[in-house]
Amino acid sequence: MKVCVVGAGQVGGHLAYLLTNLDGVSVSLYDIDPDIALGKSLDIMQSHILSDRYPSLSTPRTLEEAVEGVDIIVMTGGKARRSGMNRDDLLMENAMVIRSTAKIIKKNAPHSIVCVVTNPVDTMTLLMQHETQLSCHRVMGMAGVLDSARMRYFMSLETRTHPKDVICQVLGGHGDTMVPVLSHTTIQGHRCVDFLKNQESLDRLVERTRHGGGEIVNLLKTSATYFAPAQSIMAMLKSVIYDEKRMLPVSCYLDDEKIYMGVNATLGSKGIEKIHQPELDDREKNWWESSLKSVAYLADVLRKNNFL
Numbered sequence: 001m002k003v004c005v006v007g008a009g010q011v012g013g014h015l016a017y018l019l020t021n022l023d024g025v026s027v028s029l030y031d032i033d034p035d036i037a038l039g040k041s042l043d044i045m046q047s048h049i050l051s052d053r054y055p056s057l058s059t060p061r062t063l064e065e066a067v068e069g070v071d072i073i074v075m076t077g078g079k080a081r082r083s084g085m086n087r088d089d090l091l092m093e094n095a096m097v098i099r100s101t102a103k104i105i106k107k108n109a110p111h112s113i114v115c116v117v118t119n120p121v122d123t124m125t126l127l128m129q130h131e132t133q134l135s136c137h138r139v140m141g142m143a144g145v146l147d148s149a150r151m152r153y154f155m156s157l158e159t160r161t162h163p164k165d166v167i168c169q170v171l172g173g174h175g176d177t178m179v180p181v182l183s184h185t186t187i188q189g190h191r192c193v194d195f196l197k198n199q200e201s202l203d204r205l206v207e208r209t210r211h212g213g214g215e216i217v218n219l220l221k222t223s224a225t226y227f228a229p230a231q232s233i234m235a236m237l238k239s240v241i242y243d244e245k246r247m248l249p250v251s252c253y254l255d256d257e258k259i260y261m262g263v264n265a266t267l268g269s270k271g272i273e274k275i276h277q278p279e280l281d282d283r284e285k286n287w288w289e290s291s292l293k294s295v296a297y298l299a300d301v302l303r304k305n306n307f308l
Helices: 010-019 034-049 063-067 087-108 121-132 144-159 192-196 199-210 212-220 227-241 282-304
Strands: 002-006 026-030 056-058 072-075 113-116 139-141 246-254 259-268 271-276
Touching: 002 010, 002 063, 010 026, 010 034, 010 227, 026 034, 026 063, 034 056, 063 087, 072 087, 072 227, 087 121, 087 282, 113 121, 113 227, 121 139, 121 246, 121 259, 121 282, 139 259, 139 271, 144 192, 144 199, 144 212, 144 227, 144 246, 144 259, 192 199, 199 212, 227 246, 227 259, 246 271, 259 282
Parallel strands: 002 026, 002 072, 026 056, 072 113, 113 139
Antiparallel strands: 139 246, 246 259, 259 271
16 A cells, blocks of 8 residues: 655654554655655654664655555645644645645546645645545545544543543534534543533533644644644544544535535545434534534635635
8 A cells, every 4th residue: 555645744744654654555755845755754764773664665856756656645735823823824825735736646646545634624625626536535634533532632631531431523624613522422431411510611621622723833832733633644544544444533525515524434445435424413503504604615715716
């Protein structure tokens, strides 16, 4: 299995390292600055010398070479947000990056599966699919796995329980209007609303989940998150690479709304193999509608600027 990581920044570099720990996977790491990709690859390969592991990791000088004949492409390239920014602030600048990358993917990797990480991820995934003309089942965005992991962590802290005993999912757009699905969240087998019995705590957890990325960005000041995003991508990629058929929250194309947004999806060797939408309670339905409007607005901005 051949995987190409586009962008050798913090997320891309860490992802490349994680991928080189998988059996049967060869990795190409590309960056617009070839020295960065080469530097990361040297560091990765030297780390494996100490563990007696000798993975396949290349750093092609051009994007055309990097994506040629690969099975999966992970798009991490583009600007990352800084303190004081939200994901939407990156829209137009990163749209240019996605468009130019997609044209090369369309020509050189027409049978690949593409996972988009670049923010604002739902809109960038829509643009990627539009430009590559790949099947919607072969283009997906990473967001819900990360948001759900954050919610799970925050809930385990709040309730002093083990994270393995917290089951939760976050759907909708990857932004401040994301939808933490409390009605399907359990702690030690109990509904979270029954376990906590405190609406103020639940509301605080919802808000911290929605702003979890921004919390870290504000603390780091000059960079964005990367360890958790890279691990989140890995969960998706492993399900595709090894045909695990895991159900994960993924940004998928919604036929009725004509946008990409986070829903539960079964991921396998063919990409998105099935979409599952849970029954939402009335409050969550309102959140979903707000999230839908927010993502649709950004898609309309791209249309007005002739990107879609």
